[in-house]
Amino acid sequence: TINAKTMQSRLTVIVLSFIIILAIGIMLMLTTARTIVKGIDKATNVALDLAEGEGDLTKRMGFTAKDEIGVLGRSIDKLLATLGGMIGQIQKSGGTLSHSGQELATLAEQMNGASAEIQARANGVAAAAEEMSINMNSVAAAVEEAAVNVSTVAQSTGSIADAGRAIAGSTQNARSMTSEAVNRTRKSYELISALGNAAQEIGRVTETITEISEQTNLLALNATIEAARAGEAGKGFAVVANEIKELAKQTAGATIEINDRIRGIQESTGKTVSEIQEILHVIGEVNTIVDSIASAVENQTATTNDIARNVEQASIGIQEVANNVSQVSAVSDEVARDIAEVSHSSQELAGSSNKVRQSAVGLNEMTARMQEVTGRFKV
Numbered sequence: 001t002i003n004a005k006t007m008q009s010r011l012t013v014i015v016l017s018f019i020i021i022l023a024i025g026i027m028l029m030l031t032t033a034r035t036i037v038k039g040i041d042k043a044t045n046v047a048l049d050l051a052e053g054e055g056d057l058t059k060r061m062g063f064t065a066k067d068e069i070g071v072l073g074r075s076i077d078k079l080l081a082t083l084g085g086m087i088g089q090i091q092k093s094g095g096t097l098s099h100s101g102q103e104l105a106t107l108a109e110q111m112n113g114a115s116a117e118i119q120a121r122a123n124g125v126a127a128a129a130e131e132m133s134i135n136m137n138s139v140a141a142a143v144e145e146a147a148v149n150v151s152t153v154a155q156s157t158g159s160i161a162d163a164g165r166a167i168a169g170s171t172q173n174a175r176s177m178t179s180e181a182v183n184r185t186r187k188s189y190e191l192i193s194a195l196g197n198a199a200q201e202i203g204r205v206t207e208t209i210t211e212i213s214e215q216t217n218l219l220a221l222n223a224t225i226e227a228a229r230a231g232e233a234g235k236g237f238a239v240v241a242n243e244i245k246e247l248a249k250q251t252a253g254a255t256i257e258i259n260d261r262i263r264g265i266q267e268s269t270g271k272t273v274s275e276i277q278e279i280l281h282v283i284g285e286v287n288t289i290v291d292s293i294a295s296a297v298e299n300q301t302a303t304t305n306d307i308a309r310n311v312e313q314a315s316i317g318i319q320e321v322a323n324n325v326s327q328v329s330a331v332s333d334e335v336a337r338d339i340a341e342v343s344h345s346s347q348e349l350a351g352s353s354n355k356v357r358q359s360a361v362g363l364n365e366m367t368a369r370m371q372e373v374t375g376r377f378k379v
Contacts, residue, residue, distance in 0.1 A: 178286050178287040178290055182280065182284065182287060185280050188276055192273055196270065199269060202258070203259060207259075216244060217252070220244040223241035224242060227241055
């Protein structure tokens with residue numbers, strides 16, 4: 001019965017030990033369960049706050065245990081930090097996005113106004129380009145007509161130049177002819193003057209002959225008187241004296257006739273000399289007039305040549321103007337096409353700006369909703 005008591009004592013110790021161990025285990029289980037439940041409750045509250053869209057993301061679980069609950073708590077802390085950083089960044093980005101959306105809306109409005117203004121100006125420029133094209137066509141027609149007129153003037157000036165050259169040649173021939181006439185008239189004047197001088201010399205000779213015939217007649221008369229005094233012996237001498245007297249009379253008559261003819265020649269030569277002098281004067285005036293005509297024709301020819309060159313240069317200039325006008329007309333047509341494209345592009349820009357404005361409005365609304373959602377969290 002000592003053995004039975006010992007056995008019973010040992011059994012009692014074992015039972016008490018088991019009960020104590022069980023109680024300790026239950027207490028440990030209760031403590032652990034309470035800790036787990038407390039951590040789970042805290043995590044549940046955090047999750048509920050996050051699920052409801054409200055919560056303080058600055059809070060932390062603060063678990064330091066190395067068990068699963070500690071790992072869960074530290075993971076939740078990391079999640080809260082990550083979510084806080086993300087939501088903080090989203091809030092900042094939301095503010096920037098809201099500002100950008102407002103600026104985008106403002107820019108869209110400005111683009112819409114600018115596109116409308118561009119379209120209005122493009123329409124004005126298109127109308128001006130069309131009017132300029134019409135004006136350029138009118139200018140081109142006027143320039144073409146001017147070119148035709150200049151060509152006609154060039155032909156006329158060419159004809160005038162040819163006529164001027166022909167007149168210059170004729171005046172040169174007339175100048176040569178008048179110079180030749182002056183030379184020949186001067187020679188005739190010199191010959192007639194020489195003839196007049198010779199006639200005067202002949203007149204002086206005939207005067208001498210007349211004086212000799214008068215003296216001969218006196219001598220014959222004296223011889224006749226002396227022959228009459230001599231009688232028969234002087235008859236032969238009287239005959240000779242009578243013949244000499246007759247010859248003297250004939251000589252005197254001849255010299256008188258010669259003097260008459262010489263006077264006629266002198267009068268004729270005097271008149272001829274006067275007329276030749278008058279002819280020389282007239283030819284001199286004609287030569288002066290011809291020289292003036294030649295000089296005027298030369299000046300006119302030079303002027304006509306200058307006009308022809310100027311007209312040619314004007315024709316070239318007008319041709320260049322016509323080319324430039326054609327180029328300007330082509331450019332104005334191209335400008336009109338470009339302006340039409342600009343007008344079309346401005347219309348497309350207006351449509352795009354409206355879409356951008358609508359997108360900006362949608363972006364602002366979305367940003368407002370995002371800020372409203374993220375604003376519920378404390379970061």
